[in-house]
Amino acid sequence: MDKKADIGLIGLAVMGENLALNMENKGFTVAVYNRTVPGIEEGVVERFVNGRGKGKHFIGCTELPDFVSVLQTPRKIMMMVRAGSAVDQLMSQLFPLLSSGDIIIDGGNSNYEDSNRRMAEAEKRGFRFVGAGVSGGEFGALYGASIMPGGSLSAWAEVKPILQRIAAVAEDGTPCCDWVGPQGAGHFVKMIHNGIEYGDMQLISEAYFLMKQLKGMDNAAIADVFEHWNEGRLHSYLMEISSMVLRHKDKDGDDLIDKILDTAGQKGTGKWAVINAMELGMPLSLIASAVFERSLSSEKELRVEAAKHLAPHRRITAVDDPSLVDDIEQALYASKLVSYAQGFAVLQRASETFSWNLDLASIARMWRAGCIIRSSFLNDISDAYQVTRKPAHLLFAPKFAKEITQSLEAWKNLVAKALCAELPVPAFSSALNYYLSLTTSRLPANMIQAQRDFFGAHTFERIDAPRGKFFHENWTGKGGSTHSGSYNV
Ligand SMILES: NC(=O)C1=CN([C@@H]2O[C@H](COP(=O)(O)OP(=O)(O)OC[C@H]3O[C@@H](n4cnc5c(N)ncnc54)[C@H](OP(=O)(O)O)[C@@H]3O)[C@@H](O)[C@H]2O)C=CC1
Numbered sequence: 001m002d003k004k005a006d007i008g009l010i011g012l013a014v015m016g017e018n019l020a021l022n023m024e025n026k027g028f029t030v031a032v033y034n035r036t037v038p039g040i041e042e043g044v045v046e047r048f049v050n051g052r053g054k055g056k057h058f059i060g061c062t063e064l065p066d067f068v069s070v071l072q073t074p075r076k077i078m079m080m081v082r083a084g085s086a087v088d089q090l091m092s093q094l095f096p097l098l099s100s101g102d103i104i105i106d107g108g109n110s111n112y113e114d115s116n117r118r119m120a121e122a123e124k125r126g127f128r129f130v131g132a133g134v135s136g137g138e139f140g141a142l143y144g145a146s147i148m149p150g151g152s153l154s155a156w157a158e159v160k161p162i163l164q165r166i167a168a169v170a171e172d173g174t175p176c177c178d179w180v181g182p183q184g185a186g187h188f189v190k191m192i193h194n195g196i197e198y199g200d201m202q203l204i205s206e207a208y209f210l211m212k213q214l215k216g217m218d219n220a221a222i223a224d225v226f227e228h229w230n231e232g233r234l235h236s237y238l239m240e241i242s243s244m245v246l247r248h249k250d251k252d253g254d255d256l257i258d259k260i261l262d263t264a265g266q267k268g269t270g271k272w273a274v275i276n277a278m279e280l281g282m283p284l285s286l287i288a289s290a291v292f293e294r295s296l297s298s299e300k301e302l303r304v305e306a307a308k309h310l311a312p313h314r315r316i317t318a319v320d321d322p323s324l325v326d327d328i329e330q331a332l333y334a335s336k337l338v339s340y341a342q343g344f345a346v347l348q349r350a351s352e353t354f355s356w357n358l359d360l361a362s363i364a365r366m367w368r369a370g371c372i373i374r375s376s377f378l379n380d381i382s383d384a385y386q387v388t389r390k391p392a393h394l395l396f397a398p399k400f401a402k403e404i405t406q407s408l409e410a411w412k413n414l415v416a417k418a419l420c421a422e423l424p425v426p427a428f429s430s431a432l433n434y435y436l437s438l439t440t441s442r443l444p445a446n447m448i449q450a451q452r453d454f455f456g457a458h459t460f461e462r463i464d465a466p467r468g469k470f471f472h473e474n475w476t477g478k479g480g481s482t483h484s485g486s487y488n489v
C-alpha cells in the first residue's frame, strides 16, 4: 500500500458516504468501512468504492482490523452510524485494535450523556474521543456541514485540520466548526440545534397552514410569500426549501405536498432537547410544543375520529384580511426569537451546570452556514453575545427587545384570529404565552405555592421577607408546624 489514510470513516449511509467524498475532495485519503450483515447488508463498501468513489483516494475495507491498519497514527476514526447501541458495539470492536492516543470521532446524533460516558471509557484505555454534532444533511455532508466537536481537548489539534476543511464556510470566511467544550458538549449543542430545527419547522408549517386555511391561498402563492420572506429578516435555509417544496410537482403534475400524509416522524433529538431542558429546569416550551405536535400528528386515525365526533360542523372559511400575511410574518419572527432565546438559555444553563464554558457567540457563528437552521439571523445572535456584558436573556439584547415589542400587536391578533377560527397554532401561541409570562412581573405562582403548602407543607417565600427564607402556614388550624423540605428538583 502506497499511502496510509489520513482518516477512516465508518458507516456509508447518506451522511457517511457524502462526508467521505467531501474529505477526499479536500485532498485527504480516506479509508472507508461499513459492516457486512450476511443476506441483509452486503457489498456496501465495494459499491461505494466502485461507484461514487471510483478513481478517488479511498481505501475500501470490509474488515475492521484491515481498516485500522491502513490509518496513519495517531489514528482518526469517524463513525457516522445510527446513534445508540451501534456506536457502543463499534467502539468495543475498535478498542482492541487501537493504539494509545488514537482518536474516535462520533459524528452521529448521539445522546450527550452517552458521549460523556464514551469519552471516559476511551480515555480510560488511553484513547481520545470526540463527540461531534454534524448538521447539514446530505448536501451539507458533501459540500460543507456545520460541525460541533467536543470531548478530549488534546484531540482538537489533530482533527481540526480535517474537520474545519470539510465544514461550511460562513460569509466572513470562518469555518462553521470550532471546539465546543469537554465531554458530550458537542452533542449537547447539536441536540439543541435540532430542537431549534423542530421549532423552526413547526413555525413554518403553522404559517403555511394559516395562509392555506385562513387566507385560502394556493401552494404557489404561499411559495411566493416564503420566497419574499426569505429575502428579509426571515431568511433561512428552511424557508428556502419550504418554498421549493410547495412548488414541487409529482409525476402526475400535481403538487406533491398535497399528497404527503400529515404525520411527522422524529428520530429523538427534539425529544431529548426537551427532556434535558426539563432536567435543567429550563422552559423550552416552543420546542416542546413542536415535539408534542409531531406526536399528535402521528396519531392520524385518532385525529380523524376526533374530527368526526367532536368537531363535525367545523368549517374554516377563508377571510379577506389584507393584513393577515404581514401579521403571520411578524408572529413568525417574534416566535422564532422566543425559540432561539429559549434554546440559548438552555445552553447557558448547561454550560454553568456542567462547567463547560460554552461560548454562545461562537455557537451562533457555527450555525450560520452548513446546518439545517442556517440563516442570516444567526449573525444577529452572535452579535448579541459578542459584547462585554452578555445579556441575561437573548430577548434583552437591544435589537431583539425592540423587534419583539414591535411585533406584539400583530402576533396577538394573529394568534387570536387563528384560535377563533379553530385553527391550531401550538408554536405561535406557546411562544406568545412564554413572552407574556416572561414579561409579567407577578405571575399566579403564589396560588400554586399556597396550594402546595396547604396540602403538603411544602413552604413558600413571602414578598415581605428576604429571598430564600421559607414559611409554612397552618392553613386549617388542624395541622402541625412540621413542614416538608423546600428543595427544587
Ligand atoms: N440523515 C441526516 O440528515 C443526518 C443524520 N445524522 C446522524 O448521522 C448518523 C448517520 O445517519 P444516516 O447517514 O442518516 O444513516 P442512519 O442513521 O440510517 O445510519 C445508518 C448507518 O449506521 C450503520 N449501522 C447501523 N447499525 C449498526 C451497527 N449495529 N453496527 C455498525 N453500523 C451500524 C448502518 O450500517 P448498515 O448499512 O450496515 O445498516 C449505516 O451505515 C446518525 O447518527 C444520524 O442521526 C446527523 C446529521 C444529519
Ligand SMILES: O=C(CO)[C@H](O)[C@H](O)COP(=O)(O)O
Pocket (backbone or CB within 6 Å): 109, 134, 135, 136, 137, 194, 197, 265, 266, 267, 268, 269, 270, 372
Ligand atoms: O440531525 C439532523 C438534521 O440536523 C437529522 O436530519 C435528523 O434526523 C433530524 O431529526 P428528525 O429526524 O427527528 O426530524
